[in-house]
Amino acid sequence: MPDFTRYTVVAGDTLSALAARFYGDASLYPLIAAVNGIADPGVIDVGQVLVIFIGRSDGFGLRIVDRNENDPRLWYYRFQTSAIGWNPGVNVLLPDDYRTSGRTYPVLYLFHGGGTDQDFRTFDFLGIRDLTAGKPIIIVMPDGGHAGWYSNPVSSFVGPRNWETFHIAQLLPWIEANFRTYAEYDGRAVAGFSMGGFGALKYAAKYYGHFASASSHSGPASLRRDFGLVVHWANLSSAVLDLGGGTVYGAPLWDQARVSADNPVERIDSYRNKRIFLVAGTSPDPANWFDSVNETQVLAGQREFRERLSNAGIPHESHEVPGGHVFRPDMFRLDLDGIVARLRPASIGAAAERAD
16 A cells, blocks of 8 residues: 555644655645545644655555656656566556645556567657657556566476466556555556557456456557467577577467467457557568567457457457568557546545545
């Protein structure tokens, strides 16, 4: 739970002075007012006991080993957790007015793709601050491993790499305990690029009651097609980059039940009553083997997924756009507008309800 202290008002105190004392910024007085249900920030009584929020704390299997909350919007945390054999990082991007509004916000969990250059900082490098400016939503961007595939692997020879446990059982409740968020279905969305797009579709189906919106930007949606190419790639990439020869799905024999549980095209009914947003490229670079194979497989798998959604009468929004396996800022902006429209709006009333 967040760290709080209780402070008894003495003669001469003002909320501005208390904000300067506890937060180093007098302009943050609305936060104290909101937490304590003070309608007129100019009026506080001597002897009144105020609850002062002083920081985020450990919990849910996570111990904070590093943090930076100095940026106006982008706050960074690194955790020690038994789920992962090293200390994963998380960036939390706050709305412009988070420090002063007292409002409660919806949350988007945004997952990076695979590769040695991909981690929790990826979307910051891609301009996420500008892409989300003015949007009333919190964006949570966690590590997912170079090839973690948003899964608890069948085997690992380098210690635990249980990304699914870290994200769903630990990070999600930690965020909701430490930030002003809606801890409910209509308060959460999940999205990602490439491997992260797969993770978004997987989590939305497997944890049906967690996420009201799921978005896949050039993420695979069909694991078994083309002789299980995506499963083979998940096993190979995870073995080389993350698991020291272990695999996500098992090799040479797959854990078939696990593949089916993770496979979007086998979980169609689990997308009912959700907002679904899909993007795939139609013209990967033929001279780039990786780009061509990757996005060709993404496009085919998303088409299969869309057909099954349509046959089941499940609405969805899809975009086939020129280019290959790349993150498209214009598509993300469009997606984010839809996410904000789908989720519960930010509200100061909810903040007061959650203040205790």
